Amino acid sequence: MAEEKEIAYRLAEKQKEVSVAEFFERNRHLLGFDNKRKALMTVIKEAVDNALDACEEAKILPEIKVEIIEMSEDRFRVIVEDNGPGIIKEQIPKIFAKLLYGSKFHTLKQARGQQGIGISAAVLYAQLTTGRPTKIISKIRTKSEANYYELHINTQKNNPEIVKESTLEWKKEHGTKIEMDIEASYQKGAQSVDEYLKETAIVNPHATIIYTNPKAEQVIFARSTNDLPKEPKEIKPHPYGVELGILLKMLKATEGRTLQSFFTNDFSRVGPTTVKEICEKAAIPPSIKPSEVNMQMAERLIKAIRETKIIAPPTDCISPIGKDLLLSGLKKEIPAEFYTATTRPPSVYRGMPFVIECCIAYGGSLDKESSANVLRFANRVPLLYQPGACAITKSIIGTAWRSYGLNQSSGALPAGPVVILVHLASVWPPFTSEAKEAIAHYPEIIKEIKLAIQECGRELARYVLKKRRVSDSIQKKGYIEKYLNHVGGALKELLSLSDKEEARINDSLKDILEKSRKIEEIEKVEHDGSEERLGILQNDEESEVGEDG
Amino acid sequence: MAEENMLAKIKKTATEIYRQIMAKEKPHLKMPLRSLSNVNYDSKEGYFEMSNEFKERTLTVNTIKTFAQTLRMLSLSKTLVETDDIATKREAYYISKNWGDAKFVEQPESDTVMDDIEAMFMVNREQMGFISDEHGGSVSGELIVVDIDPSTNKEIKIDCTKMGTGSYSVPTRVEHLKFETNAKFVLAIETQGMYERLVKHSYWKTANCILISLTGVPSRACRRFIRKLSDEKKLPVYVFTDGDPYGWLNIYRTLKVGSGNAAHINKYFCVPNAKFIGITARDIVDYDLPSHPLKDIDIKRVVDGMKNDPFVKFHPEWQKELNMLVKMKKRAEQQALAAHGLNFVISDYLPKKLKDPKSWLP
CATH class of the missing domain: 1.10.10.10 (Winged helix-like DNA-binding domain superfamily/Winged helix DNA-binding domain)
Structure with a gap:
């Protein structure tokens, strides 16, 4: 055992010697910097996510300016400015120029950022690709002057390196502005900065985003509500969500003097009775010091936790967007004729509370021929990459859309003029990688997504079928006109009738059919809501294909 | 009239x-x-x-x-x-x-x-x-077809032994045809490939028979042609297909009793005295034939046949056969016999089958 520890320590020392630059170079794909186009999106995404988080925490309605300037063919200057609370002087270098520094990693709270890696990774990317320092201006309300920094990251020590430091006049009352020169490429379309900002505007209807693209075209995504999202509460981890590594870390960091106080203070939903049960099952006295818990004991504790019934975590820590705001966000950016939305009640995966929301837009000027446009979100952040790996895509494909009035071939997204938006809000959204591109396939999450989709789907079906009925009625009338003459014409040929007789046939037949059409429509209205389809073009025959010559 | x-x-x-x-x-x-x-x-x-x-x-x-x-x-x-x-x-x-x-x-x-x-x-x-614009079927062997020359309206005789390496082709209308033959039986074959093999080696000469290729589900004309031939010349008809549900239910069954789709004319367009001498489930085992797994569509055909096909329902022998095939999850093509030598079918398979009525299926 002792020997094992030694090796572990030695390994840990070695690992420290790996510079962050090297780490970044090896893992840039995990962090969303795989290529130049994606890098541009990722840099802006990290800056905007931070800006929105900061504004919301300070209860300020966000107003964010994003500007991209083309410096040369593959070099761009990115400027993101917010009206957030600002950052105090001492913290600026650490926040922007130290990887894995942040407030969010140690707490469980619904937020866009998780590990404090995003913005500093962007700073590092800028430094590695153009060598230029990142420029920060930040001002807090109580100070008259803003702080100005030019920062590099010391890639050996993972520490900020201050290139320039000063104060300056800034007409803004408070806020932060970041400016980076990066190697990138700009393109419109799916997975672009434009798309990312548009989708961000949809799920953040309380934010105004002013965007100037490299062609100097300005787009303003105006806010459609003045209500800030409900502030999510911080919660302590739930025992079900804790794995061995985290448990060991928590045992080391705790202020609790005994295992008993460690469990009751550092976890949610654990009272003395539960501690007793866990400790009995693990055969460890609750009075032991947390620092005395070794690896094997910790393993026993984890096993005991799994075997103990513990109440689900509180769910007030989640702040969903809400049905009405979702609708207003979608209506603002997606021109359709029908909208419906739903917010599911909170649910739990692996001790982590989450909420699923779904919103569907249909018809209008949406493309009728293509497959559905799927908008995926986690904690109000658009997910643009890796749709195939995402639990949201999987759930949508796994839903039977035909009963909701859309076409769908097996194993594919539904087709038709439809936008499907799914939002996962959670204290800890389970991503498949650090780049936060796809949601992992937890059965509890997939189940909730499907339920949300189904709720919206039913509303959609009601609308589509009603619409179809109206158009059927119009279509039918045209149908009679179209084929009536052929009945008369054929009879004329068959029985050598005169033109006059043919005309009389047509008149008489029209009467008969119009009458029956009206009766049919009345019957239809009486059967409102039935999902029958009118097989106008389908033959009513049954035939054995290829069996007979 | x-x-x-x-x-x-x-x-x-x-x-x-x-x-x-x-x-x-x-x-x-x-x-x-x-x-x-x-x-x-x-x-x-x-x-x-x-x-x-x-x-x-x-x-x-x-x-x-x-x-x-x-x-x-x-x-x-x-x-x-x-x-x-x-x-x-x-x-x-x-x-x-x-x-x-x-x-x-x-x-x-x-x-x-x-x-x-x-x-x-x-x-x-x-x-x-x-x-119909379908291919009617190819014929070779001990048969003279008496037809009418469309340009002169005179009778002409077509000798199906004198087709060289080619074949006589069944016309779309067969009602007016007459036949002269000394053959002992008619052998109807599912695939053109197997038919060509038998023609190439003049199997009709050795076995004194008439060979007809069906190439899939036989056309109406082909069915009627075989029926007339069998009725008028009192010839037994043997059918040689692949060992799979399509060969049994679609090809053989349609030839023998007609189809559900055109039941109003089945009376004339079927060959009720046809007997099955094609590949059976038993043969796949006995001859150790190279096989393919049954496809979903094959299984569906079997299930369908068991449930809806009055012919299958009437013949327990066929039910047994279909069940066995599903259990084995295999199917074998008639040309799989080539695994035992190209002419195994002529030297062994057909003579043995024809000699033993117990190996036939109704």
Whole structure:
């Protein structure tokens, strides 16, 4: 055992010697910097996510300016400015120029950022690709002057390196502005900065985003509500969500003097009775010091936790967007004729509370021929990459859309003029990688997504079928006109009738059919809501294909 | 005779529709339901007979297109019969392109309407002036076909032993043909490949028989040709297909008892005395034949056959065979016999099968 520890320590020392630059170079794909186009999106995404988080925490309605300037063919200057609370002087270098520094990693709270890696990774990317320092201006309300920094990251020590430091006049009352020169490429379309900002505007209807693209075209995504999202509460981890590594870390960091106080203070939903049960099952006295818990004991504790019934975590820590705001966000950016939305009640995966929301837009000027446009979100952040790996895509494909009035071939997204938006809000959204591109396939999450989709789907079906009925009625009338003459014409040929007789046939037949059409429509209205389809073009025959010559 | 009759039938139907329309009734056409669910297996006569389910095509908003097309097709048939002309199914489909909105988009649509009219009048399509454009089947062996030269109207004799490496091809109309033969039996073969092998080695000479290739589900003309040959010359008919549900249920069953789709003409277009000497499930084991796994569609065919096919329901031997195949999850093609040598089929398989009636299936 002792020997094992030694090796572990030695390994840990070695690992420290790996510079962050090297780490970044090896893992840039995990962090969303795989290529130049994606890098541009990722840099802006990290800056905007931070800006929105900061504004919301300070209860300020966000107003964010994003500007991209083309410096040369593959070099761009990115400027993101917010009206957030600002950052105090001492913290600026650490926040922007130290990887894995942040407030969010140690707490469980619904937020866009998780590990404090995003913005500093962007700073590092800028430094590695153009060598230029990142420029920060930040001002807090109580100070008259803003702080100005030019920062590099010391890639050996993972520490900020201050290139320039000063104060300056800034007409803004408070806020932060970041400016980076990066190697990138700009393109419109799916997975672009434009798309990312548009989708961000949809799920953040309380934010105004002013965007100037490299062609100097300005787009303003105006806010459609003045209500800030409900502030999510911080919660302590739930025992079900804790794995061995985290448990060991928590045992080391705790202020609790005994295992008993460690469990009751550092976890949610654990009272003395539960501690007793866990400790009995693990055969460890609750009075032991947390620092005395070794690896094997910790393993026993984890096993005991799994075997103990513990109440689900509180769910007030989640702040969903809400049905009405979702609708207003979608209506603002997606021109359709029908909208419906739903917010599911909170649910739990692996001790982590989450909420699923779904919103569907249909018809209008949406493309009728293509497959559905799927908008995926986690904690109000658009997910643009890796749709195939995402639990949201999987759930949508796994839903039977035909009963909701859309076409769908097996194993594919539904087709038709439809936008499907799914939002996962959670204290800890389970991503498949650090780049936060796809949601992992937890059965509890997939189940909730499907339920949300189904709720919206039913509303959609009601609308589509009603619409179809109206158009059927119009279509039918045209149908009679179209084929009536052929009945008369054929009879004329068959029985050598005169033109006059043919005309009389047509008149008489029209009467008969119009009458029956009206009766049919009345019957239809009486059967409102039935999902029958009118097989106008389908033959009513049954035939054995290829069996007979 | 037949022409007069046909014209009268068409006229009668058209007049009735005319009357209904003028009387402000919804016009309708009545026709037998063409499906396996509407046939009985007449085990005494040996073919599928149509039962009594009918469908009515009432002219409504939803059916007006098909209704108009049916009338147009009737009118075309009338013209053909009156002018003593013929049109292939494909040609009929192209003629419909002149019907404006009522035209057929794909040929299966026009074929269906044609089959409906056929069933409605209980005639075969040739009587209505329509002919099939399918390949009729190839013939070689101890047979002289007595036909009429279309340009001179004189009798001509075609000797099927003198086709060299080629074959005599069954015409689309066979009713007027006569036969002269000393052969002992007719051997109907599923694939062209196997047929070619037997012709190449003059199997018909060694076995004193007539070889006919079916190439898939046999056409009506081919079925009628074999039936006439068998009836008039009192020849037994043996059928040699692959060992799979398609070979058994679609090819053999249709040849022997007819199809559900055209039950109104099965009486004449089937070969009730046919016997199955093709690959059986037992053969796959006994001959250790290279096999392929059963496909989903094969399984579906078996399930369908067990449930709906009156022929299978009547013959426990076939049920046993189908069950065994499903259990083995295998199928084998007739050409799999080549695994034991290219001419194994001639030297061993066929002689052995023909000698042993117990190895046949009904």
